[in-house]
Every structure is written in C-alpha cells, then in structure tokens.
Amino acid sequence: MTSSSVSTVHKIEDYSPCLWFTPKVHLRFDLDPHLTVVRADYEVKSNGTKISPLFLNGENLEFLSLRVNGRVVDPSEYKITDLGLELLEPPGEVFQLTVENRICPNQNTSLEGLYQSGSMLCTQNEPEGFRKIVYSIDRPDNMMQFTVTIAGDPSYFPVMLSNGNLKEEHPPVNGKRVVVWEDPYPKPTYLFALVAGELIETKDEFVTKSGRIVTLKIFVEKGNEEKVSFAFESLKQAMKWDEDTFGLEYDLDLFMIVAVEDFNMGAMENKGLNLFNAKLVLADKKSATDETFESIMAVIGHEYFHNWTGNRVTLRNWFNLTLKEGLTVFRDQWFTEDMTDPAVKRIKDILFLKEHQFPEDQGPMAHPIIPKSYTEMNNFYTVTVYEKGAEVIRLVSQILGREVFKKGLQDYLTRFDGQGVTFEEFISSMERAYGKPIPYIRNWYHRSGTPILNVKESFDQKNQEWVYQLKDYTDTNLPLVFVNSYAAFDSNGKLITENKRIQEGTLDEIRIKTPKDSESKPIVSFFRGMSSPVLLKSEMTKEEIRILAEHEPDGVSRFFSFQNLIFLWMSESLKDENKKENLTEVLEIIQSSFKKDWDKTYFSFYLTFPSLMQFCENLQFFDYKQVESLRKFAIQTISETFTKEFQFLYEENRKTIPKQSKDEIGKRRLKNTALYYLLHHPKKSFESLAISQQRDAKHMSEEIFALRSLIEIGSKEKDQAISLFYDHWKQDALVLDVWFAAQVATGENHISDLERLEKHTKFNLKNPNKVRSLYFSFARNPLSFHEQEGKGYVVIAERIKQLNGINPQIAAGLTKLFSQSSKQIGNLPRIAKRELEGIQNLPQISKDLGEVVGKIIKSL
Ligand code: TRP
Ligand code: ZN
Numbered sequence: 001m002t003s004s005s006v007s008t009v010h011k012i013e014d015y016s017p018c019l020w021f022t023p024k025v026h027l028r029f030d031l032d033p034h035l036t037v038v039r040a041d042y043e044v045k046s047n048g049t050k051i052s053p054l055f056l057n058g059e060n061l062e063f064l065s066l067r068v069n070g071r072v073v074d075p076s077e078y079k080i081t082d083l084g085l086e087l088l089e090p091p092g093e094v095f096q097l098t099v100e101n102r103i104c105p106n107q108n109t110s111l112e113g114l115y116q117s118g119s120m121l122c123t124q125n126e127p128e129g130f131r132k133i134v135y136s137i138d139r140p141d142n143m144m145q146f147t148v149t150i151a152g153d154p155s156y157f158p159v160m161l162s163n164g165n166l167k168e169e170h171p172p173v174n175g176k177r178v179v180v181w182e183d184p185y186p187k188p189t190y191l192f193a194l195v196a197g198e199l200i201e202t203k204d205e206f207v208t209k210s211g212r213i214v215t216l217k218i219f220v221e222k223g224n225e226e227k228v229s230f231a232f233e234s235l236k237q238a239m240k241w242d243e244d245t246f247g248l249e250y251d252l253d254l255f256m257i258v259a260v261e262d263f264n265m266g267a268m269e270n271k272g273l274n275l276f277n278a279k280l281v282l283a284d285k286k287s288a289t290d291e292t293f294e295s296i297m298a299v300i301g302h303e304y305f306h307n308w309t310g311n312r313v314t315l316r317n318w319f320n321l322t323l324k325e326g327l328t329v330f331r332d333q334w335f336t337e338d339m340t341d342p343a344v345k346r347i348k349d350i351l352f353l354k355e356h357q358f359p360e361d362q363g364p365m366a367h368p369i370i371p372k373s374y375t376e377m378n379n380f381y382t383v384t385v386y387e388k389g390a391e392v393i394r395l396v397s398q399i400l401g402r403e404v405f406k407k408g409l410q411d412y413l414t415r416f417d418g419q420g421v422t423f424e425e426f427i428s429s430m431e432r433a434y435g436k437p438i439p440y441i442r443n444w445y446h447r448s449g450t451p452i453l454n455v456k457e458s459f460d461q462k463n464q465e466w467v468y469q470l471k472d473y474t475d476t477n478l479p480l481v482f483v484n485s486y487a488a489f490d491s492n493g494k495l496i497t498e499n500k501r502i503q504e505g506t507l508d509e510i511r512i513k514t515p516k517d518s519e520s521k522p523i524v525s526f527f528r529g530m531s532s533p534v535l536l537k538s539e540m541t542k543e544e545i546r547i548l549a550e551h552e553p554d555g556v557s558r559f560f561s562f563q564n565l566i567f568l569w570m571s572e573s574l575k576d577e578n579k580k581e582n583l584t585e586v587l588e589i590i591q592s593s594f595k596k597d598w599d600k601t602y603f604s605f606y607l608t609f610p611s612l613m614q615f616c617e618n619l620q621f622f623d624y625k626q627v628e629s630l631r632k633f634a635i636q637t638i639s640e641t642f643t644k645e646f647q648f649l650y651e652e653n654r655k656t657i658p659k660q661s662k663d664e665i666g667k668r669r670l671k672n673t674a675l676y677y678l679l680h681h682p683k684k685s686f687e688s689l690a691i692s693q694q695r696d697a698k699h700m701s702e703e704i705f706a707l708r709s710l711i712e713i714g715s716k717e718k719d720q721a722i723s724l725f726y727d728h729w730k731q732d733a734l735v736l737d738v739w740f741a742a743q744v745a746t747g748e749n750h751i752s753d754l755e756r757l758e759k760h761t762k763f764n765l766k767n768p769n770k771v772r773s774l775y776f777s778f779a780r781n782p783l784s785f786h787e788q789e790g791k792g793y794v795v796i797a798e799r800i801k802q803l804n805g806i807n808p809q810i811a812a813g814l815t816k817l818f819s820q821s822s823k824q825i826g827n828l829p830r831i832a833k834r835e836l837e838g839i840q841n842l843p844q845i846s847k848d849l850g851e852v853v854g855k856i857i858k859s860l
Contacts, residue, residue: 031152033106054087057131057138064100117262120197127377130189141420143186157196193270227282238301269306285658302332316420326389343555357383363819364859375851391533408433440481455538479505482532488522493551600666639677649674658698672705712746740773748783779817790831797835808846833860
C-alpha cells in the first residue's frame with residue numbers, strides 16, 4: 001500500500017496563503033530503481049508575517065537528515081509524521097534548509113511520485129506527487145526556480161532528463177554519470193519532471209515567429225522510433241497555431257516529450273518536458289485509428305498550450321483546477337476545429353459532454369467546476385472540471401466575440417505572468433477586454449448540476465408575435481448567464497429569423513413575428529451548436545423536429561435535431577411497444593439525407609445511430625435490455641429499408657488510401673457506417689464484407705471496425721476474427737489494448753470473457769491502459785455491468801479491491817462507474833450498495849477510493 005490512511009477534507013473557505021516559500025531549490029538525485037537518494041537544498045523565505053513552524057509535506061519517504069543553514073538539526077527540533085516534517089522553530093525570515101530522504105521507485109505502483117515504467121524511471125507530480133519524492137512545500141502557490149542534478153549508472157540511464165536546459169554533463173566517475181538541468185522559469189512542484197532510462201531520442205525543430213530555433217525531441221522506448229512523425233507534425237502545428245491565434249510563442253530553446261507505457265491519465269504538461277501516455281504519441285497508419293490520430297493531435301496541442309495557460313500563469317490552489325484545464329481544453333478544441341472540420345469537431349465535443357459530463361452532473365459525484373471541498377484531489381480531474389469548464393470559457397468567448405476574447409487572454413497572461421491565480425483573475429481580464437461586467441458568469445463556477453431550461457410558448461394577438469419564455473428552474477439562488485443562438489423557420493423549413501441573445505438570469509423572453517403570409521407558427525431551434533451547456537425541455541412535436549433535422553442550415557443543430565427525433569421515438573416506444581413501428585419520420589430523414597451533398601465525415605456522423613448509452617442519458621429509470629432491443633429493431637428496419645443505398649455507399653468508399661487526409665478519413669468512416677447497417681440486415685448476411693475488410697485492411701480504422709462489428713452482431717465468425725487479429729498484432733501492446741476492449745465493450749454475458757482475458761499473458765493489472773481496456777470497457781457496457789442479477793457488480797468490486805493495493809487512482813476511477821447504479825431497476829441498487837460497502841470495509845482503503853465509495857453509497 002502506498003497511500004496514506006489519513007483523510008482530511010480540504011475546504012475552499014479554509015484556503016490561506018503560504019506562511020513560507022521556497023523560491024529556489026537545488027535537487028540531487030542518486031538514481032537506483034530499488035533505492036534512490038534525494039536531497040533538496042531550499043532557500044526558505046517567510047511570507048513576512050510572524051515566524052511560525054515550517055511544515056514540509058512528505059509521504060512514504062525514508063527520512064535521512066535535516067540541516068538548517070548547514071547545521072545538522074537535532075531530532076528534538078522537528079517532528080516527523082505520516083504526512084510530513086515540521087521544523088518547530090525556524091531560525092529567521094530567510095534561511096537555507098537541506099533535507100535528504102530515500103524512496104523506492106520500483107515498488108511504487110501508484111504511478112505518482114518517482115516510479116518505474118518498463119526500463120525507465122519517471123515522475124508524475126500533479127497534483128500532489130512531489131511529496132512522495134522529497135520533503136517540500138507541495139502546493140501550487142509556492143513557486144521556485146529548480147536546479148536539478150541527476151547521478152546515475154550510464155548503462156541503465158544513458159538518458160537523464162529534467163525541465164529546462166541542460167547545463168552540465170560530466171563523464172562517468174565511479175560508474176556514475178552526472179547531469180545538471182536548470183529551468184529559468186519559476187514553477188510549482190507539480191510541474192517538476194525527471195525521466196531517466198534507455199530511451200531513443202528522435203528530433204525535429206520549430207522556428208518561432210520571432211526567428212528563434214526550438215529543438216523538439218521525442219523520447220521513446222526502443223522499437224517505437226518509427227511511430228513519432230505524426231506527433232512531431234501535431235506539435236509543430238500546435239506551436240504555429242498558438243502564435244497565429246493568440247500571439248503566444250514558446251519560451252525555451254528545447255521542448256521534450258517522453259512516451260511512457262504505464263501512465264495514469266493522458267498526458268502531463270511539465271515545463272519543457274511533457275510526459276505522455278504512449279498511446280497518445282505513437283502512431284502509424286497500420287496500427288492507429290483515425291480517432292487515435294485525432295486524439296494525438298488534440299492532446300499534444302493541449303499539453304503544449306498549458307505552457308502559457310497553466311505553467312506561466314498557474315493556480316493559486318487546486319480548487320481552481322478548471323482555470324487551467326477548462327481554459328486549455330477550450331483552446332485545444334478550438335485548435336482541432338481549425339485543423340479539421342469545425343462542425344464535426346463540435347458534434348464530437350457535444351456528444352462527449354452529453355455522454356459523460358451530463359450524467360456526472362446529475363449523479364452522486366456531481367460538483368461545481370470549482371469544487372467546494374475535496375479529500376483526494378486526484379478524484380477531481382473530472383469531465384466537469386475539464387469539459388464543463390471548457391463550455392463556460394466558450395460562453396465567455398461567445399459573449400465577448402473571439403477577437404475580444406483573444407485580447408482578454410493576452411491581458412490575463414501578461415498581467416499575471418509568473419503568478420498563481422484564481423478564476424476571478426481570469427474573469428476580471430475578460431471583463432476588462434469587454435469593457436463591462438459579465439453578469440452572473442461567476443455563478444457557473446459555483447453551481448453543480450446541468451441547468452434545465454423550460455420553454456413555454458404563447459401567442460400575443462395584439463402584436464401578432466409568438467412569445468417564448470425560457471426559464472431555468474434548476475437553481476434560482478444562483479442565476480446564470482446563457483448565450484442563446486437561435487433561429488426560427490416556417491413549416492417549409494425556410495429561415496424566418498436568426499439571432500444571438502444573451503440571457504441574464506433565470507428568465508428570458510424571445511419574441512418572433514409570424515410572417516404575414518404564413519399562418520403556421522414558427523419552429524425554433526434554440527441554443528444552436530449548444531451555445532450554452534444546458535438541457536432544454538420543450539413540447540416540440542415530431543413533425544417540428546423533423547423539419548429542423550432536415551432544414552436547419554447549422555450542421556451541428558441539424559445533427560442534434562435528428563438525434564432528438566430518434567430519442568422521441570425511443571421514449572414513445574418504451575411507453576408503448578406498438579409505437580416502435582412508427583419510424584416514419586426517422587426513415588424520411590435518412591431518405592432525404594442520401595440526396596444531400598454533405599462532407600463525408602459529417603454524413604457518417606449524421607447516419608450513425610445513437611449508442612445504447614446515448615439513449616439512456618435521456619431517460620430516468622430504464623431497462624437496458626429493452627432499450628437495446630428497440631434500438632436494434634430500428635437499426636434493422638433502417639438496414640432493410642435502405643439496403644441498396646448502404647451497399648452503394650460501401651462500394652463507393654471501399655477503396656481508400658492509408659493517409660490522414662480529410663477525404664480519406666471521411667471515406668473510412670462512411671464505409672464503416674454503411675457496413676454497420678448492412679451487418680444488421682434482418683434477412684441477408686453481409687458478414688463476408690466485414691471479414692474481407694478485416695483481412696485486407698490498410699488502416700487500423702478499417703481493421704478494428706470490422707472486428708468490433710463482427711463481435712457486436714455475435715457473428716459465428718467472430719472467434720476466428722478475434723484470433724486473426726491477435727496473431728496479427730500480438731507484438732504491439734497498444735493495439736492489444738483495443739483488442740482486449742473490443743471483446744467486452746458490446747453485447748452481454750462477458751463475465752467469462754473478462755475472467756479469461758485477465759489471465760492472458762499480455763494482460764497486466766499494474767498497467768492502467770490494460771485495466772482501462774478490460775475492466776473499464778466492461779463496466780462501461782451497461783449490458784454486462786448492469787446485468788440483472790448483479791454479477792457484473794460483484795466482478796468489478798472484486799477487481800477494485802485488488803487495485804486499491806496497487807493503484808488507488810485507477811481503483812477510484814473504476815469505482816466511479818457505479819455512479820449510475822442508483823438509476824437501475826430491480827435489485828441492482830441494493831446489490832451495488834452491498835458491494836460498495838464491501839470495498840468500504842477494506843482494512844487499508846486509500847483516500848482516493850474512500851472518498852468515491854462514500855459518495856456513491858450515499859446515493860443508494
Ligand atoms: N494536467 C494533466 C492534463 O493536462 C492531467 C493530469 C493530472 C495528469 N494528473 C495526472 C496526467 C496524472 C497524468 C497523470 O490534463
Ligand atoms: Zn490539462
């Protein structure tokens with residue numbers, strides 16, 4: 001067990017500034033995977049108030065020595081606990097403190113602090129990992145200039161990296177080589193990084209707009225050096241984009257990325273030395289899907305953009321995490337919109353928000369994007385802080401307009417450069433650029449739950465106007481500001497009017513004049529492009545929605561209108577099974593879409609039938625099996641009705657070139673969509689198409705989609721397809737992740753598959769990517785996880801208990817998937833409660849897991 005058993009609740013109102021700072025530090029590492037010695041020399045400075053004891057955080061450290069101003073401190077002058085070290089009587093306002101301790105990287109399975117992954121040692125310090133490396137004031141408002149000396153055996157550690165610039169390099173003495181790194185920019189502990197090991201260096205360069213040459217390096221484990229070119233291209237695009245869009249230039253002469261196999265999340269923005277989950281760096285056409293390529297570009301952008309929004313201007317405390325994450329997600333979304341197709345990118349982001357963030361915000365883990373309190377900060381790297389946080393920044397950008405928003409961001413970055421600030425400083429910069437206050441915007445940061453707006457319509461005889469009242473009835477104590485982009489159409493789908501309106505507070509009224517010649521009432525599309533992250537309750541009829549799904553010129557809103565039409569069909573059919581035959585409007589829309597001349601990727605999204613999860617977010621209590629059988633019924637009907645069209649689409653896009661171009665990506669996606677419908681034909685078999693697509697694939701998007709579909713339809717060829725895929729890819733860990741996932745992600749009765757696959761030689765409980773592929777995919781598949789007798793819960797609870805002792809962060813993440821169990825039918829909530837209580841009673845429960853389990857149990 002690596003995690004401390006002491007749990008304190010941190011409350012936002014208890015925040016107080018540092019009593020002591022350490023503006024300078026010199027770290028020395030004597031590397032050894034078994035036992036690494038770390039020494040820190042701090043320049044300590046009081047905050048100017050009266051001198052009080054100095055507390056340094058430290059967890060799982062073996063204390064060696066403490067000196068103050070060079071003098072060894074007597075044990076009576078300090079206290080050491082599970083949480084750190086307290087120097088009882090500091091000698092003055094300014095002094096030197098040297099502390100030395102030992103750690104065991106190769107026993108650190110939490111992947112936080114200094115740990116071993118494959119043959120390398122690396123660090124992960126956000127949010128509070130640094131205290132597992134050395135005693136320190138481990139909080140983001142304590143910024144320091146780092147000098148880092150690393151000593152290590154050159155046969156194990158030919159490469160030794162840290163932030164900033166390489167200052168010194170000494171030839172080996174007594175079997176140890178020594179390097180010294182120096183980072184000129186002050187930073188908090190969470191941005192510190194160290195990597196050492198047998199790594200292959202790949203290199204490129206970027207010339208900044210002011211003509212400086214920045215050396216770019218990507219370090220990978222041997223054998224992966226051919227898979228970095230896309231990552232380099234993405235990095236250069238991101239650097240260029242930040243210059244073109246915001247005028248932001250990179251500020252060091254070296255930018256490094258390291259690809260790490262064992263990694264808790266996606267990637268980490270350590271100053272000048274980003275660490276990445278290998279799956280978000282390494283790619284080639286054969287082994288990566290189009291989705292993977294796009295994620296690589298987005299995450300490389302995201303981490304790079306943190307250099308300004310996060311690193312140069314950082315956080316005062318962890319409550320304000322969204323200040324860097326919401327803002328940086330918004331920036332990476334904008335980057336991808338500019339690099340690809342903005343409508344398609346927006347559709348993907350809204351789908352993600354609805355599928356992940358809306359449920360979180362309505363479940364037991366709901367919290368404001370600035371949480372009021374936390375026990376374990378790691379539990380708050382959530383879709384609410386990230387994605388809802390980005391939506392609120394998007395709101396600001398829509399209120400100001402993008403050009404004024406850019407000015408606001410420049411003001412923020414100049415004014416607060418080198419400081420740790422809060423969202424208030426960000427908003428104040430935006431208001432300065434805007435020239436006036438943004439009413440109610442701050443409430444978005446303090447209110448949890450998805451706002452639900454009700455639309456009430458009436459007719460004003462006197463003025464011959466239709467009146468729409470929009471009311472946010474979810475929380476009137478904290479009124480919000482909304483951007484409502486809307487458009488009104490007549491019954492032929494002709495645009496009557498469009499506008500962007502800012503709704504200040506809980507109530508707004510929109511008036512639309514009916515055109516003289518038209519008797520019918522207008523059909524209004526509100527919150528186009530999800531101009532505010534809200535749920536809208538309106539009484540629109542299927543026919544009205546159908547008109548929007550066909551005629552709305554805004555591609556994003558057209559797409560979601562079609563989805564709403566399908567959801568309406570589903571809820572009617574759930575109430576009355578006989579209504580399931582009534583797919584007329586859905587079929588009409590598909591029929592008309594074949595005649596449109598849309599971008600291929602857009603068209604493929606439009607045609608993709610919503611997933612089981614997407615249906616369930618829109619319902620209160622539900623029976624997954626029933627929803628799934630209705631869903632399959634619709635897919636089969638669509639397949640039977642449009643067999644010819646899908647065959648044509650398939651053939652037309654069959655031949656593709658394995659290239660990451662917009663057109664080829666679109667072809668692959670459209671062909672796969674057509675294949676999916678064909679495979680669901682109720683009478684004819686098209687399995688041979690999938691089998692040959694897998695066999696002849698030139699791109700992973702083709703190969704994996706064929707395999708997934710064969711598995712999903714329960715084809716009798718599926719076992720063969722699974723082993724064919726395995727034989728093809730057994731040497732590639734990242735592709736095997738996808739292979740593991742495909743076998744449990746759709747369909748039911750996967751407990752025996754899970755038990756078989758976790759015994760597979762390529763499975764590894766200590767590797768988060770493997771755990772995510774198998775356990776998370778199983779638990780995200782409602783048909784297997786929420787299976788009626790609760791067997792899915794029992795299996796996952798058992799794995800969570802095992803993971804608690806290995807990796808508390810991953811264990812807590814897996815537990816969050818129980819959040820939906822209170823909505824399940826029958827005995828499921830009761831079984832979930834029993835299983836979670838079993839976890840809660842673990843003798844050594846980590847604080848990560850304790851906090852999550854406690855919250856979910858309360859909802860059951
Ligand atoms: N700051 C990282 C990001 O860019 C997220 C992060 C937090 C992280 N903790 C981590 C990444 C642990 C990897 C491991 O979003
Ligand atoms: Zn981030």
